[in-house]
Amino acid sequence: MGVVYLDNAATTPLSETVRTAMRPFFEDQFGNPSxxxxxxxxxxxxxxxxxxxxxxxxxxxxxxxxxxSGGTEADAAALTGAFLARRATRPHIVASPVEHHAVLHTLSFLQSLGAEVTFLPVDSDGRVHVEDVVAAIRPTTSVVTVMAVNNELGTVQPVDAIAKAVKEVDPAIVVHSDMVQALPTQRISLDGSEIDLASFSAHKIHGPKGIGVLYIRKHTPWVPYLYGGNQEAKRRGGTENVAGAIGFAAAVEELGKAFDRDVEHIRTLRDRLWEGLRVVPGCHRLSPDDAAPTILNVAFTGVRNDMLLMRLDLAGIEASAGSACTAGSLEPSHVIQAAKGDAYIREAVRFSFGVQNTLEEIDHAAGIIETQVREIRERFTTS
Structure with a gap:
């Protein structure tokens, strides 16, 4: 068997249907939409x-x-625009500590501009509780941001309930949610929620990289931060990525054709891998039982994730630690640390699944993972 790709939370392979839909916009339909x-x-x-x-x-x-240009820009634009719109009177932001770096790094930047950020507590699943959000609200709170599905643990956050509770306390507070990891497996109704800002990306659903969407509910206090033209109703300057937009739409159309069946298939893959790994001595499931089906995060006692991932890569299994790579070494996961403490931050490994994966691949991967874990334990002393 060839390479088994189990890092779909990072990106998914481009669908051939999407590729076909985009191709004319790289060729004869090359016009500038302005x-x-x-x-x-x-x-x-x-x-x-x-x-x-x-x-x-x-x-x-x-x-x-x-x-x-993607989920990162959507997150940055959402938070920066909402903060700048009312920075003089509402400088306070409430956020979870397990957000994607696109949110956390933007918050750090906003703090340099005077923002006051309160980070919420999370439980051992990395989940935010509604009552903690409400307790963190101040008269000067401008934004609450909580992601819909965590990109490392797969934890599903109660974002609709959070938005509803926030609005009951103060309807003027803007609620943002990073919904990038929710898009593959959740049916989303923005009109049916009280979320004001939401971020999405195409390449998590077999669409192209370099294209995302920011949802901005009408009348939300928000100002653009990217200038240079009148595109997007003056909300984002710059020539639109035409081929990318077409690709995003094609990916969404394909997503909807067999959505429930595909989600169930992905869930079956996730459960099958867990069944194969849970018998490995010292294997701990870090993802909650009710996590999004796309993500399974596990840790093997005494087995460093950087060593395991390198050996899995050489054996044809592609996964990740769900954290940023800097100068070739994995940084400890802020998500795992917030939810689990220090126990698993050097051992956590994320396997994530796509509709293109098969049960045969999962069974093959489980065998390889078990073998590599055993060999590492036999040959190396880890700390």
């Missing part, structure tokens, strides 16, 4: 069709969607 001639008008029409397609799946008004 141009007024025929080639430009066709590009504009394509971009707006794509916007409507994505909006329909998210149950949102198409006018509330802004194209971005």
């Amino acid at each position: 141009s007024t001639h025929e080639v430009g008008r066709k590009a504009r029409q394509a971009v707006e069709r794509a916007r409507r397609t994505v909006a329909q799946w998210l149950e949102a008004d198409p006018h509330d969607l802004v194209w971005t």
